[in-house]
Amino acid sequence: MNPPKAGVIVFTGSSSIRFWETLANDMKPLEVINRGFGGSQIADVNEYASRIIIPYRPRAVVLYAGDNDLSWPWSKTPERVFRDFKQFVEIIHAQLPETWIYYISIKPSILRWSNWEKLKKTNELIAGYISTQPRAQFIDIDGPMLDTQGKPRAELFRWDGLHLNAKGYALWTSIIKPVLLSRFEGTN
Numbered sequence: 001m002n003p004p005k006a007g008v009i010v011f012t013g014s015s016s017i018r019f020w021e022t023l024a025n026d027m028k029p030l031e032v033i034n035r036g037f038g039g040s041q042i043a044d045v046n047e048y049a050s051r052i053i054i055p056y057r058p059r060a061v062v063l064y065a066g067d068n069d070l071s072w073p074w075s076k077t078p079e080r081v082f083r084d085f086k087q088f089v090e091i092i093h094a095q096l097p098e099t100w101i102y103y104i105s106i107k108p109s110i111l112r113w114s115n116w117e118k119l120k121k122t123n124e125l126i127a128g129y130i131s132t133q134p135r136a137q138f139i140d141i142d143g144p145m146l147d148t149q150g151k152p153r154a155e156l157f158r159w160d161g162l163h164l165n166a167k168g169y170a171l172w173t174s175i176i177k178p179v180l181l182s183r184f185e186g187t188n
Contacts, residue, residue, distance in 0.1 A: 006057035008033050009180065013064035014040045016107065019163055026173040030180055032062075041069040041076075042084035049091050059184065060100040061092055062139075062176065066126075067106050070118050078122040085126050089133060100183065101136045104176065108145050108152045110161030141175050 009032045011017050017036025024032055035052040037044070042065045045052075053061055068074065069081045076084075085103070092101055103126055106119045120142075127138040145168075147153045154161075156168035164172065 004031065004033055004056060007031075007059045008056055009060045009062060009184070010035055010053050010056055010058040011062045011064075012036055012045055012052055013104075014038065014068050015163060016064050016067070017062075020169055020172075022166075022169060026169065027177055027180065030177075030184055036064070039068060040065055041074065042066055042081060042088055043069070046084060046088050046091055049088070053092065054095050057096065058099055060102060060180065062102045062104065062180075063088065064104040064106075066122055067109070067112065067119070070106070070115055070122060071112055078118055078125055081122045082125040082129065086129060089129075089136060093135070097135075099135065101130075101133075102176075102179065103130060103136070103138050104172070105138065105140045105142050107164075108142055110152045110154060110157055112162065113152060137179065139176055139179055141172060144171055144175065 009030055011020070011023060011032055012035040014036060015038040017034060018038050020034060020036070023034045033056065045063065045065055066081050069076045069084070070078070089101055092099055105123045108116055108119070123142065130136045130138045145153055145156060156164060156171060158165045
C-alpha cells in the first residue's frame with residue numbers, strides 16, 4: 001500500500017537482520033528497510049531477491065547470511081557458501097548495476113563456536129572476492145565481537161548464544177552505520 005521510495009537501503013538475510021527491530025532508527029538519517037527472514041541461507045536470499053530486494057530499486061543492499069548455511073543440518077562447505085554469495089552479487093548487479101552491496105561478515109557466536117574455522121574461511125573467501133568487485137564492500141564485525149581471549153563476547157548475545165541482544169545491535173550499528181554514512185550521507 002505504501003511502498004518505500006526508490007533509493008532506500010535494504011538490509012536482508014537471516015534472523016540476525018530479521019530481529020534487528022531498531023534498525024530503521026539506528027541507521028537514521030539513512031532510509032533503510034528490513035527484509036530479513038529467519039533461518040535463511042544465501043541461496044534463499046538469491047531465490048527471493050526478485051521479491052525482497054529488486055522491487056525497491058535500492059541504492060545499497062546490506063546482507064547478513066551464511067551462518068545458517070554452514071551449520072547443522074545444512075552444513076555446506078565454505079566454497080559452496082562462497083559460490084552462493086557470488087551468485088547473489090550477479091543477481092543484484094545484473095538488474096541493479098549501480099547498487100552497492102555490503103556483506104556483513106559471519107559473526108562469531110557462542111552457540112556455533114565449534115564452526116568458527118569454517119565461518120572464518122567463508123568470510124575470507126567472500127572478502128577476497130569482494131575486493132575485486134566494483135560497488136561491493138566487506139564489513140568485518142568479527143574482531144569487536146571477540147573478547148581478549150578470542151572468544152565470543154557473551155554480553156552481546158541473547159540467552160540462546162546465537163542471536164544478538166540490544167548491546168550486540170548497538171555494536172553492529174557502531175560499525176555498519178559509519179560505513180554507510182561515508183558513502184551516502186547527504187544523498188537522501
